[in-house]
Amino acid sequence: MPALSTAHLLPIGMLVASNVFMTFAWYGHLSYKSSALWLVVLASWLIALPEYMLAVPANRAGHGVYSAAELKTIQEVVTLCVFALFSVFWLKESLSWNHAIGFALIAAGAFFIFNGKA
Template identity: 65%
Template sequence: MFNLGSFLSPQIAPFVLLLLSNVFMTFAWYGHLKFKSAPLLLVILVSWGIAFFEYCMAVPANRIGSEVYSAAQLKTIQEVITLSVFAVFSVLYLKEPLGWNHLVGFSLIAGGAYFIFHEF
């Protein structure tokens, strides 16, 4: 069976896989907003199909990453990547600008990640 861990270290693999996973997840959850006239059932089925590939990357990311990161750290990595991917997606795909308030909010969340990765 394919083992990504043999190509990437357990420290790096979660970041790569979660980045890819979040691209799929963002399209599954928000990509349909450009197709508001599409039937809801069709949108749900297409989104579910896209989400399958998201899971195919998220599950190994967490399994490999658990060798070196705690569950809380893995979740924090995922959330910061999610916000980063969503910000780019929102501007480039949905053509929705991000305001200063979005950037401040995202920065506060990213700042919170600091405390997850440091023991005091």
């Protein structure tokens, strides 16, 4: 397996950071159900702006070393990992065996995306 360079790791780091913003933008308001909907929509949009400011450059830089399908796969796996942590620590929801099986199937899909080159 070749060594991972900054060109390989920087887009992943940026996607992790963007997904933290995205997860809070999409789901953070669930802890504030008494807040007005217009207010949580506005707050979500403001949180989503830095997400886009990280995701778009991450994909542009990453496309030099990853295919579009690989970038999307990285993004989905990162999203799943961030969301799982968010669910447990922010929303105080537990994960169960069916979640673990679903995550394992997604990980298997990622394996095939990255190891299916001829």
